[in-house]
Amino acid sequence: MADGIIVIGAGGFGRETLDVIAAINASTRDSVWDVIGVVDDAPAEIQIERLRDREIRLLGGIDLNRELFDGTHYTVGIGSPGARSRIAEKVEAWGALPAILVHPTAVVGTRVAIAAGSVVCGGAQISTNVQLGRHVQVNPGAIIGHDSVLDDFVSVNPGAIVSGEVTVSGGTLVGAGAIVLQGLAVGAGATIGAGACATRDVDPGTVVVGIPARVLEKHS
Ligand SMILES: CC(C)(COP(=O)(O)OP(=O)(O)OC[C@H]1O[C@@H](n2cnc3c(N)ncnc32)[C@H](O)[C@@H]1OP(=O)(O)O)[C@@H](O)C(=O)NCCC(=O)NCCS
Incomplete structure:
Protein backbone atom coordinates (compact mmCIF):
# COMPACT_ATOMS: atom_id res chain seq x y z
CA MET A 1 0.00 0.00 0.00
CA ILE A 100 13.60 10.65 0.49
CA LEU A 101 12.53 11.39 -3.11
CA VAL A 102 14.76 10.53 -6.07
CA HIS A 103 13.40 11.05 -9.58
CA PRO A 104 13.82 7.88 -11.67
CA THR A 105 15.71 9.78 -14.37
CA ALA A 106 18.37 10.98 -11.93
CA VAL A 107 21.66 9.12 -12.26
CA VAL A 108 22.92 8.08 -8.85
CA GLY A 109 26.34 6.44 -8.59
CA THR A 110 27.78 3.89 -6.20
CA ARG A 111 28.39 4.52 -2.50
CA VAL A 112 25.95 7.43 -2.43
CA ALA A 113 24.28 8.17 0.90
CA ILE A 114 21.12 10.25 0.80
CA ALA A 115 19.75 11.32 4.17
CA ALA A 116 16.11 11.76 5.15
CA GLY A 117 14.19 14.61 3.57
CA SER A 118 16.40 15.01 0.51
CA VAL A 119 14.97 15.47 -2.99
CA VAL A 120 16.86 14.67 -6.19
CA CYS A 121 15.12 15.95 -9.33
CA GLY A 122 14.97 14.65 -12.87
CA GLY A 123 18.16 14.68 -14.90
CA ALA A 124 20.40 15.30 -11.90
CA GLN A 125 23.65 13.35 -11.81
CA ILE A 126 25.30 12.28 -8.60
CA SER A 127 28.68 10.65 -8.97
CA THR A 128 30.30 8.04 -6.76
CA ASN A 129 30.93 8.26 -3.00
CA VAL A 130 28.74 11.31 -2.41
CA GLN A 131 26.95 12.18 0.81
CA LEU A 132 23.78 14.24 0.86
CA GLY A 133 22.69 15.39 4.31
CA ARG A 134 19.15 15.93 5.54
CA HIS A 135 16.75 17.90 3.34
CA VAL A 136 19.27 18.55 0.58
CA GLN A 137 17.73 19.62 -2.75
CA VAL A 138 19.42 18.68 -6.00
CA ASN A 139 17.48 20.45 -8.73
CA PRO A 140 16.95 19.35 -12.34
CA GLY A 141 20.15 18.87 -14.30
CA ALA A 142 22.49 19.62 -11.40
CA ILE A 143 25.70 17.59 -11.17
CA ILE A 144 27.42 16.53 -7.96
CA GLY A 145 30.96 15.27 -8.44
CA HIS A 146 32.67 12.28 -6.87
CA ASP A 147 33.55 12.21 -3.19
CA SER A 148 31.62 15.39 -2.39
CA VAL A 149 29.68 16.07 0.78
CA LEU A 150 26.61 18.29 0.90
CA ASP A 151 25.54 18.95 4.49
CA ASP A 152 21.99 19.40 5.78
CA PHE A 153 19.67 21.86 4.02
CA VAL A 154 21.94 22.59 1.07
CA SER A 155 20.16 23.60 -2.15
CA VAL A 156 21.81 23.02 -5.51
CA ASN A 157 19.80 24.88 -8.12
CA PRO A 158 19.17 23.77 -11.72
CA GLY A 159 22.20 23.08 -13.85
CA ALA A 160 24.76 23.87 -11.15
CA ILE A 161 27.95 21.81 -10.96
CA VAL A 162 29.56 20.88 -7.66
CA SER A 163 32.86 19.30 -8.73
CA GLY A 164 34.61 16.36 -7.09
CA GLU A 165 35.92 16.36 -3.51
CA VAL A 166 33.93 19.48 -2.57
CA THR A 167 32.45 20.05 0.88
CA VAL A 168 29.36 22.25 1.05
CA SER A 169 28.39 23.07 4.63
CA GLY A 170 24.83 23.30 5.91
CA GLY A 171 22.23 25.74 4.63
CA THR A 172 24.20 26.88 1.58
CA LEU A 173 22.58 27.69 -1.74
CA VAL A 174 24.40 27.01 -5.00
CA GLY A 175 22.67 29.14 -7.64
CA ALA A 176 21.47 28.00 -11.04
CA GLY A 177 24.30 27.20 -13.43
CA ALA A 178 27.03 27.96 -10.88
CA ILE A 179 30.21 25.90 -10.71
CA VAL A 180 32.25 25.03 -7.64
CA LEU A 181 35.71 23.83 -8.63
CA GLN A 182 37.16 20.59 -7.30
CA GLY A 183 38.39 20.18 -3.77
CA LEU A 184 36.93 23.41 -2.39
CA ALA A 185 35.11 24.01 0.88
CA VAL A 186 31.98 26.15 0.92
CA GLY A 187 31.09 27.48 4.37
CA ALA A 188 27.73 27.16 6.09
CA GLY A 189 24.94 29.49 5.03
CA ALA A 190 26.81 30.82 1.99
CA THR A 191 25.16 31.74 -1.32
CA ILE A 192 26.87 31.17 -4.63
CA GLY A 193 25.11 33.38 -7.19
CA ALA A 194 23.61 32.03 -10.37
CA GLY A 195 26.26 31.54 -13.04
CA ALA A 196 29.22 32.06 -10.70
CA CYS A 197 32.41 29.99 -10.73
CA ALA A 198 33.91 29.47 -7.28
CA THR A 199 37.66 29.03 -7.68
CA ARG A 200 38.55 29.45 -3.99
CA ASP A 201 36.97 28.33 -0.72
CA VAL A 202 33.82 30.32 0.12
CA ASP A 203 33.54 31.78 3.62
CA PRO A 204 30.48 30.93 5.73
CA GLY A 205 27.54 33.28 5.31
CA THR A 206 28.98 35.14 2.33
CA VAL A 207 27.30 35.79 -1.02
CA VAL A 208 29.63 35.38 -3.98
CA VAL A 209 28.96 36.09 -7.65
CA GLY A 210 30.78 36.17 -10.97
CA ILE A 211 33.69 34.43 -12.64
CA PRO A 212 35.87 34.04 -10.68
CA ALA A 213 33.43 34.31 -7.78
CA ARG A 214 33.93 37.31 -5.51
CA VAL A 215 32.00 38.49 -2.47
CA LEU A 216 29.04 40.62 -3.58
CA GLU A 217 29.68 44.11 -2.25
CA LYS A 218 26.25 44.69 -0.71
CA HIS A 219 26.71 41.56 1.40
CA SER A 220 30.35 42.17 2.47
C1 LIG B 1 23.54 36.40 -5.88
C2 LIG B 1 22.12 36.68 -5.42
C3 LIG B 1 21.80 35.84 -4.19
C4 LIG B 1 22.07 38.17 -5.08
O1 LIG B 1 20.76 38.51 -4.70
P1 LIG B 1 20.52 39.96 -4.08
O2 LIG B 1 21.30 40.11 -2.82
O3 LIG B 1 19.03 40.15 -3.99
O4 LIG B 1 21.18 40.93 -5.13
P2 LIG B 1 20.52 42.03 -6.10
O5 LIG B 1 19.53 41.40 -7.02
O6 LIG B 1 20.08 43.19 -5.25
O7 LIG B 1 21.77 42.48 -6.95
C5 LIG B 1 22.86 43.18 -6.41
C6 LIG B 1 23.92 43.35 -7.48
O8 LIG B 1 24.49 42.08 -7.77
C7 LIG B 1 24.33 41.74 -9.15
N1 LIG B 1 24.03 40.32 -9.22
C8 LIG B 1 22.97 39.67 -8.68
N2 LIG B 1 23.04 38.37 -8.92
C9 LIG B 1 24.16 38.18 -9.65
C10 LIG B 1 24.75 37.03 -10.20
N3 LIG B 1 24.21 35.82 -10.04
N4 LIG B 1 25.91 37.17 -10.89
C11 LIG B 1 26.47 38.41 -11.04
N5 LIG B 1 25.94 39.55 -10.53
C12 LIG B 1 24.79 39.41 -9.83
C13 LIG B 1 23.16 42.60 -9.63
O9 LIG B 1 23.22 42.83 -11.02
C14 LIG B 1 23.37 43.85 -8.80
O10 LIG B 1 24.41 44.61 -9.41
P3 LIG B 1 24.36 46.23 -9.43
O11 LIG B 1 24.37 46.63 -7.99
O12 LIG B 1 25.58 46.57 -10.16
O13 LIG B 1 23.08 46.57 -10.11
C15 LIG B 1 21.07 36.33 -6.50
O14 LIG B 1 21.01 37.27 -7.53
C16 LIG B 1 21.31 34.95 -7.12
O15 LIG B 1 22.08 34.77 -8.09
N6 LIG B 1 20.61 33.95 -6.56
C17 LIG B 1 20.54 32.61 -7.10
C18 LIG B 1 19.27 32.56 -7.89
C19 LIG B 1 19.00 31.25 -8.59
O16 LIG B 1 19.76 30.28 -8.56
N7 LIG B 1 17.85 31.21 -9.23
C20 LIG B 1 17.34 30.01 -9.86
C21 LIG B 1 16.20 29.49 -9.05
S1 LIG B 1 15.65 27.96 -9.69
Missing part, protein backbone atom coordinates in the same frame (compact mmCIF):
# COMPACT_ATOMS: atom_id res chain seq x y z
CA ALA A 2 1.22 3.49 -0.84
CA ASP A 3 2.39 5.73 2.01
CA GLY A 4 0.63 9.04 2.47
CA ILE A 5 2.78 12.12 1.94
CA ILE A 6 2.24 15.82 2.62
CA VAL A 7 4.02 18.34 0.41
CA ILE A 8 4.86 21.61 2.14
CA GLY A 9 4.94 24.54 -0.26
CA ALA A 10 2.60 25.36 -3.13
CA GLY A 11 5.23 27.30 -5.10
CA GLY A 12 7.46 26.23 -7.95
CA PHE A 13 9.60 23.70 -6.10
CA GLY A 14 6.58 22.28 -4.28
CA ARG A 15 4.92 21.51 -7.59
CA GLU A 16 8.20 20.18 -9.04
CA THR A 17 8.37 17.87 -6.04
CA LEU A 18 4.85 16.67 -6.89
CA ASP A 19 6.27 15.79 -10.31
CA VAL A 20 9.10 13.82 -8.68
CA ILE A 21 6.52 11.90 -6.65
CA ALA A 22 4.39 11.25 -9.75
CA ALA A 23 7.44 10.00 -11.67
CA ILE A 24 8.42 7.66 -8.82
CA ASN A 25 4.86 6.29 -8.75
CA ALA A 26 4.81 5.87 -12.55
CA SER A 27 8.11 3.95 -12.45
CA THR A 28 6.82 1.22 -10.14
CA ARG A 29 4.03 -1.35 -10.53
CA ASP A 30 2.36 -0.25 -7.31
CA SER A 31 2.40 3.40 -6.34
CA VAL A 32 4.91 4.27 -3.63
CA TRP A 33 3.29 7.53 -2.53
CA ASP A 34 -0.26 8.74 -2.04
CA VAL A 35 -0.27 12.55 -2.01
CA ILE A 36 -2.49 13.65 0.88
CA GLY A 37 -2.23 17.27 -0.22
CA VAL A 38 -0.19 20.45 -0.12
CA VAL A 39 0.10 22.75 2.87
CA ASP A 40 1.18 26.36 2.58
CA ASP A 41 0.77 29.26 4.99
CA ALA A 42 0.26 31.90 2.31
CA PRO A 43 -0.16 30.49 -1.18
CA ALA A 44 -0.46 33.04 -3.98
CA GLU A 45 -3.70 32.97 -5.98
CA ILE A 46 -1.83 31.74 -9.05
CA GLN A 47 -0.38 28.80 -7.08
CA ILE A 48 -3.85 27.92 -5.79
CA GLU A 49 -5.11 27.87 -9.39
CA ARG A 50 -2.17 25.76 -10.55
CA LEU A 51 -2.82 23.16 -7.84
CA ARG A 52 -6.55 23.15 -8.61
CA ASP A 53 -5.73 22.58 -12.26
CA ARG A 54 -3.75 19.48 -11.21
CA GLU A 55 -6.53 18.36 -8.86
CA ILE A 56 -4.13 18.44 -5.90
CA ARG A 57 -5.75 19.27 -2.56
CA LEU A 58 -4.59 22.44 -0.79
CA LEU A 59 -4.99 21.71 2.92
CA GLY A 60 -4.32 25.18 4.34
CA GLY A 61 -1.55 26.40 6.66
CA ILE A 62 1.08 24.27 8.40
CA ASP A 63 -0.12 24.84 11.99
CA LEU A 64 -3.73 24.13 11.00
CA ASN A 65 -2.67 20.67 9.90
CA ARG A 66 -0.54 19.84 12.94
CA GLU A 67 -2.39 16.61 13.74
CA LEU A 68 -2.08 15.36 10.17
CA PHE A 69 1.73 15.43 10.41
CA ASP A 70 2.06 13.00 13.32
CA GLY A 71 3.48 9.75 11.89
CA THR A 72 2.99 10.92 8.28
CA HIS A 73 5.67 11.33 5.61
CA TYR A 74 6.34 14.81 4.32
CA THR A 75 8.65 16.75 2.05
CA VAL A 76 9.49 20.46 2.09
CA GLY A 77 9.18 21.83 -1.43
CA ILE A 78 10.79 25.17 -0.62
CA GLY A 79 14.07 26.23 -2.21
CA SER A 80 15.29 28.60 0.51
CA PRO A 81 17.56 26.61 2.88
CA GLY A 82 16.63 28.78 5.87
CA ALA A 83 12.86 28.47 5.42
CA ARG A 84 13.20 24.76 4.67
CA SER A 85 15.16 24.09 7.84
CA ARG A 86 12.77 26.06 10.09
CA ILE A 87 9.76 24.19 8.74
CA ALA A 88 11.40 20.74 8.79
CA GLU A 89 12.51 21.10 12.41
CA LYS A 90 9.00 22.18 13.39
CA VAL A 91 7.04 19.37 11.74
CA GLU A 92 9.57 16.72 12.76
CA ALA A 93 9.01 17.79 16.37
CA TRP A 94 5.33 16.96 15.69
CA GLY A 95 6.29 13.41 14.64
CA ALA A 96 6.38 13.88 10.85
CA LEU A 97 8.64 11.56 8.84
CA PRO A 98 10.90 13.09 6.18
CA ALA A 99 10.68 11.26 2.83
Whole structure:
Protein backbone atom coordinates (compact mmCIF):
# COMPACT_ATOMS: atom_id res chain seq x y z
CA MET A 1 0.00 0.00 0.00
CA ALA A 2 1.22 3.49 -0.84
CA ASP A 3 2.39 5.73 2.01
CA GLY A 4 0.63 9.04 2.47
CA ILE A 5 2.78 12.12 1.94
CA ILE A 6 2.24 15.82 2.62
CA VAL A 7 4.02 18.34 0.41
CA ILE A 8 4.86 21.61 2.14
CA GLY A 9 4.94 24.54 -0.26
CA ALA A 10 2.60 25.36 -3.13
CA GLY A 11 5.23 27.30 -5.10
CA GLY A 12 7.46 26.23 -7.95
CA PHE A 13 9.60 23.70 -6.10
CA GLY A 14 6.58 22.28 -4.28
CA ARG A 15 4.92 21.51 -7.59
CA GLU A 16 8.20 20.18 -9.04
CA THR A 17 8.37 17.87 -6.04
CA LEU A 18 4.85 16.67 -6.89
CA ASP A 19 6.27 15.79 -10.31
CA VAL A 20 9.10 13.82 -8.68
CA ILE A 21 6.52 11.90 -6.65
CA ALA A 22 4.39 11.25 -9.75
CA ALA A 23 7.44 10.00 -11.67
CA ILE A 24 8.42 7.66 -8.82
CA ASN A 25 4.86 6.29 -8.75
CA ALA A 26 4.81 5.87 -12.55
CA SER A 27 8.11 3.95 -12.45
CA THR A 28 6.82 1.22 -10.14
CA ARG A 29 4.03 -1.35 -10.53
CA ASP A 30 2.36 -0.25 -7.31
CA SER A 31 2.40 3.40 -6.34
CA VAL A 32 4.91 4.27 -3.63
CA TRP A 33 3.29 7.53 -2.53
CA ASP A 34 -0.26 8.74 -2.04
CA VAL A 35 -0.27 12.55 -2.01
CA ILE A 36 -2.49 13.65 0.88
CA GLY A 37 -2.23 17.27 -0.22
CA VAL A 38 -0.19 20.45 -0.12
CA VAL A 39 0.10 22.75 2.87
CA ASP A 40 1.18 26.36 2.58
CA ASP A 41 0.77 29.26 4.99
CA ALA A 42 0.26 31.90 2.31
CA PRO A 43 -0.16 30.49 -1.18
CA ALA A 44 -0.46 33.04 -3.98
CA GLU A 45 -3.70 32.97 -5.98
CA ILE A 46 -1.83 31.74 -9.05
CA GLN A 47 -0.38 28.80 -7.08
CA ILE A 48 -3.85 27.92 -5.79
CA GLU A 49 -5.11 27.87 -9.39
CA ARG A 50 -2.17 25.76 -10.55
CA LEU A 51 -2.82 23.16 -7.84
CA ARG A 52 -6.55 23.15 -8.61
CA ASP A 53 -5.73 22.58 -12.26
CA ARG A 54 -3.75 19.48 -11.21
CA GLU A 55 -6.53 18.36 -8.86
CA ILE A 56 -4.13 18.44 -5.90
CA ARG A 57 -5.75 19.27 -2.56
CA LEU A 58 -4.59 22.44 -0.79
CA LEU A 59 -4.99 21.71 2.92
CA GLY A 60 -4.32 25.18 4.34
CA GLY A 61 -1.55 26.40 6.66
CA ILE A 62 1.08 24.27 8.40
CA ASP A 63 -0.12 24.84 11.99
CA LEU A 64 -3.73 24.13 11.00
CA ASN A 65 -2.67 20.67 9.90
CA ARG A 66 -0.54 19.84 12.94
CA GLU A 67 -2.39 16.61 13.74
CA LEU A 68 -2.08 15.36 10.17
CA PHE A 69 1.73 15.43 10.41
CA ASP A 70 2.06 13.00 13.32
CA GLY A 71 3.48 9.75 11.89
CA THR A 72 2.99 10.92 8.28
CA HIS A 73 5.67 11.33 5.61
CA TYR A 74 6.34 14.81 4.32
CA THR A 75 8.65 16.75 2.05
CA VAL A 76 9.49 20.46 2.09
CA GLY A 77 9.18 21.83 -1.43
CA ILE A 78 10.79 25.17 -0.62
CA GLY A 79 14.07 26.23 -2.21
CA SER A 80 15.29 28.60 0.51
CA PRO A 81 17.56 26.61 2.88
CA GLY A 82 16.63 28.78 5.87
CA ALA A 83 12.86 28.47 5.42
CA ARG A 84 13.20 24.76 4.67
CA SER A 85 15.16 24.09 7.84
CA ARG A 86 12.77 26.06 10.09
CA ILE A 87 9.76 24.19 8.74
CA ALA A 88 11.40 20.74 8.79
CA GLU A 89 12.51 21.10 12.41
CA LYS A 90 9.00 22.18 13.39
CA VAL A 91 7.04 19.37 11.74
CA GLU A 92 9.57 16.72 12.76
CA ALA A 93 9.01 17.79 16.37
CA TRP A 94 5.33 16.96 15.69
CA GLY A 95 6.29 13.41 14.64
CA ALA A 96 6.38 13.88 10.85
CA LEU A 97 8.64 11.56 8.84
CA PRO A 98 10.90 13.09 6.18
CA ALA A 99 10.68 11.26 2.83
CA ILE A 100 13.60 10.65 0.49
CA LEU A 101 12.53 11.39 -3.11
CA VAL A 102 14.76 10.53 -6.07
CA HIS A 103 13.40 11.05 -9.58
CA PRO A 104 13.82 7.88 -11.67
CA THR A 105 15.71 9.78 -14.37
CA ALA A 106 18.37 10.98 -11.93
CA VAL A 107 21.66 9.12 -12.26
CA VAL A 108 22.92 8.08 -8.85
CA GLY A 109 26.34 6.44 -8.59
CA THR A 110 27.78 3.89 -6.20
CA ARG A 111 28.39 4.52 -2.50
CA VAL A 112 25.95 7.43 -2.43
CA ALA A 113 24.28 8.17 0.90
CA ILE A 114 21.12 10.25 0.80
CA ALA A 115 19.75 11.32 4.17
CA ALA A 116 16.11 11.76 5.15
CA GLY A 117 14.19 14.61 3.57
CA SER A 118 16.40 15.01 0.51
CA VAL A 119 14.97 15.47 -2.99
CA VAL A 120 16.86 14.67 -6.19
CA CYS A 121 15.12 15.95 -9.33
CA GLY A 122 14.97 14.65 -12.87
CA GLY A 123 18.16 14.68 -14.90
CA ALA A 124 20.40 15.30 -11.90
CA GLN A 125 23.65 13.35 -11.81
CA ILE A 126 25.30 12.28 -8.60
CA SER A 127 28.68 10.65 -8.97
CA THR A 128 30.30 8.04 -6.76
CA ASN A 129 30.93 8.26 -3.00
CA VAL A 130 28.74 11.31 -2.41
CA GLN A 131 26.95 12.18 0.81
CA LEU A 132 23.78 14.24 0.86
CA GLY A 133 22.69 15.39 4.31
CA ARG A 134 19.15 15.93 5.54
CA HIS A 135 16.75 17.90 3.34
CA VAL A 136 19.27 18.55 0.58
CA GLN A 137 17.73 19.62 -2.75
CA VAL A 138 19.42 18.68 -6.00
CA ASN A 139 17.48 20.45 -8.73
CA PRO A 140 16.95 19.35 -12.34
CA GLY A 141 20.15 18.87 -14.30
CA ALA A 142 22.49 19.62 -11.40
CA ILE A 143 25.70 17.59 -11.17
CA ILE A 144 27.42 16.53 -7.96
CA GLY A 145 30.96 15.27 -8.44
CA HIS A 146 32.67 12.28 -6.87
CA ASP A 147 33.55 12.21 -3.19
CA SER A 148 31.62 15.39 -2.39
CA VAL A 149 29.68 16.07 0.78
CA LEU A 150 26.61 18.29 0.90
CA ASP A 151 25.54 18.95 4.49
CA ASP A 152 21.99 19.40 5.78
CA PHE A 153 19.67 21.86 4.02
CA VAL A 154 21.94 22.59 1.07
CA SER A 155 20.16 23.60 -2.15
CA VAL A 156 21.81 23.02 -5.51
CA ASN A 157 19.80 24.88 -8.12
CA PRO A 158 19.17 23.77 -11.72
CA GLY A 159 22.20 23.08 -13.85
CA ALA A 160 24.76 23.87 -11.15
CA ILE A 161 27.95 21.81 -10.96
CA VAL A 162 29.56 20.88 -7.66
CA SER A 163 32.86 19.30 -8.73
CA GLY A 164 34.61 16.36 -7.09
CA GLU A 165 35.92 16.36 -3.51
CA VAL A 166 33.93 19.48 -2.57
CA THR A 167 32.45 20.05 0.88
CA VAL A 168 29.36 22.25 1.05
CA SER A 169 28.39 23.07 4.63
CA GLY A 170 24.83 23.30 5.91
CA GLY A 171 22.23 25.74 4.63
CA THR A 172 24.20 26.88 1.58
CA LEU A 173 22.58 27.69 -1.74
CA VAL A 174 24.40 27.01 -5.00
CA GLY A 175 22.67 29.14 -7.64
CA ALA A 176 21.47 28.00 -11.04
CA GLY A 177 24.30 27.20 -13.43
CA ALA A 178 27.03 27.96 -10.88
CA ILE A 179 30.21 25.90 -10.71
CA VAL A 180 32.25 25.03 -7.64
CA LEU A 181 35.71 23.83 -8.63
CA GLN A 182 37.16 20.59 -7.30
CA GLY A 183 38.39 20.18 -3.77
CA LEU A 184 36.93 23.41 -2.39
CA ALA A 185 35.11 24.01 0.88
CA VAL A 186 31.98 26.15 0.92
CA GLY A 187 31.09 27.48 4.37
CA ALA A 188 27.73 27.16 6.09
CA GLY A 189 24.94 29.49 5.03
CA ALA A 190 26.81 30.82 1.99
CA THR A 191 25.16 31.74 -1.32
CA ILE A 192 26.87 31.17 -4.63
CA GLY A 193 25.11 33.38 -7.19
CA ALA A 194 23.61 32.03 -10.37
CA GLY A 195 26.26 31.54 -13.04
CA ALA A 196 29.22 32.06 -10.70
CA CYS A 197 32.41 29.99 -10.73
CA ALA A 198 33.91 29.47 -7.28
CA THR A 199 37.66 29.03 -7.68
CA ARG A 200 38.55 29.45 -3.99
CA ASP A 201 36.97 28.33 -0.72
CA VAL A 202 33.82 30.32 0.12
CA ASP A 203 33.54 31.78 3.62
CA PRO A 204 30.48 30.93 5.73
CA GLY A 205 27.54 33.28 5.31
CA THR A 206 28.98 35.14 2.33
CA VAL A 207 27.30 35.79 -1.02
CA VAL A 208 29.63 35.38 -3.98
CA VAL A 209 28.96 36.09 -7.65
CA GLY A 210 30.78 36.17 -10.97
CA ILE A 211 33.69 34.43 -12.64
CA PRO A 212 35.87 34.04 -10.68
CA ALA A 213 33.43 34.31 -7.78
CA ARG A 214 33.93 37.31 -5.51
CA VAL A 215 32.00 38.49 -2.47
CA LEU A 216 29.04 40.62 -3.58
CA GLU A 217 29.68 44.11 -2.25
CA LYS A 218 26.25 44.69 -0.71
CA HIS A 219 26.71 41.56 1.40
CA SER A 220 30.35 42.17 2.47
C1 LIG B 1 23.54 36.40 -5.88
C2 LIG B 1 22.12 36.68 -5.42
C3 LIG B 1 21.80 35.84 -4.19
C4 LIG B 1 22.07 38.17 -5.08
O1 LIG B 1 20.76 38.51 -4.70
P1 LIG B 1 20.52 39.96 -4.08
O2 LIG B 1 21.30 40.11 -2.82
O3 LIG B 1 19.03 40.15 -3.99
O4 LIG B 1 21.18 40.93 -5.13
P2 LIG B 1 20.52 42.03 -6.10
O5 LIG B 1 19.53 41.40 -7.02
O6 LIG B 1 20.08 43.19 -5.25
O7 LIG B 1 21.77 42.48 -6.95
C5 LIG B 1 22.86 43.18 -6.41
C6 LIG B 1 23.92 43.35 -7.48
O8 LIG B 1 24.49 42.08 -7.77
C7 LIG B 1 24.33 41.74 -9.15
N1 LIG B 1 24.03 40.32 -9.22
C8 LIG B 1 22.97 39.67 -8.68
N2 LIG B 1 23.04 38.37 -8.92
C9 LIG B 1 24.16 38.18 -9.65
C10 LIG B 1 24.75 37.03 -10.20
N3 LIG B 1 24.21 35.82 -10.04
N4 LIG B 1 25.91 37.17 -10.89
C11 LIG B 1 26.47 38.41 -11.04
N5 LIG B 1 25.94 39.55 -10.53
C12 LIG B 1 24.79 39.41 -9.83
C13 LIG B 1 23.16 42.60 -9.63
O9 LIG B 1 23.22 42.83 -11.02
C14 LIG B 1 23.37 43.85 -8.80
O10 LIG B 1 24.41 44.61 -9.41
P3 LIG B 1 24.36 46.23 -9.43
O11 LIG B 1 24.37 46.63 -7.99
O12 LIG B 1 25.58 46.57 -10.16
O13 LIG B 1 23.08 46.57 -10.11
C15 LIG B 1 21.07 36.33 -6.50
O14 LIG B 1 21.01 37.27 -7.53
C16 LIG B 1 21.31 34.95 -7.12
O15 LIG B 1 22.08 34.77 -8.09
N6 LIG B 1 20.61 33.95 -6.56
C17 LIG B 1 20.54 32.61 -7.10
C18 LIG B 1 19.27 32.56 -7.89
C19 LIG B 1 19.00 31.25 -8.59
O16 LIG B 1 19.76 30.28 -8.56
N7 LIG B 1 17.85 31.21 -9.23
C20 LIG B 1 17.34 30.01 -9.86
C21 LIG B 1 16.20 29.49 -9.05
S1 LIG B 1 15.65 27.96 -9.69
